[in-house]
Amino acid sequence: MDKQDHYRITSSCTIPAAELFFTYSRSSGKGGQHVNKVNTKVSLTFDLEASPSLTEEQKTLLKQRLGNRLNKQGILRLDGDRQRSQRGNQEEVIQRFIALLRDALHIQKTRKKTRPSHNAKQRRLQSKKKRGQLKQQRGKRNFEQE
Numbered sequence: 001m002d003k004q005d006h007y008r009i010t011s012s013c014t015i016p017a018a019e020l021f022f023t024y025s026r027s028s029g030k031g032g033q034h035v036n037k038v039n040t041k042v043s044l045t046f047d048l049e050a051s052p053s054l055t056e057e058q059k060t061l062l063k064q065r066l067g068n069r070l071n072k073q074g075i076l077r078l079d080g081d082r083q084r085s086q087r088g089n090q091e092e093v094i095q096r097f098i099a100l101l102r103d104a105l106h107i108q109k110t111r112k113k114t115r116p117s118h119n120a121k122q123r124r125l126q127s128k129k130k131r132g133q134l135k136q137q138r139g140k141r142n143f144e145q146e
Helices: 033-037 056-065 086-105 118-139
Strands: 006-010 013-016 020-025 041-047 075-080
Touching (some): 013 086, 020 086, 041 086, 056 086, 075 086
Antiparallel strands (some): 006 013, 020 041
């Protein structure tokens, strides 16, 4: 993703790019001498408490579901250093941020209780009877023929 104005999280939630803050530092991992010279590690910080683009309900839901990822000030921080380029790491961190918020804001449908139909019960009992008869036949061996 190139520089965008907004990032779509859900159909009702978009986050402006101005609310995401990036810091860059030296990365560990692959890259050889390049790693020691260039700041490719990307840290994304998002202030959940101060975000005007989220409703209060969304904020409370995110606090509940992402509580272990937030610090005491309500700031979410994600780091990325898998790629060799700063741009690649930034794109990766943004994608992870969007996926994280999307999963946290997803509300599961409530399960409706259902009962098996009469025919489904009959089919189940028939298969159990058939299986039982098969097992009974195995036990009755006729040893007189030997």
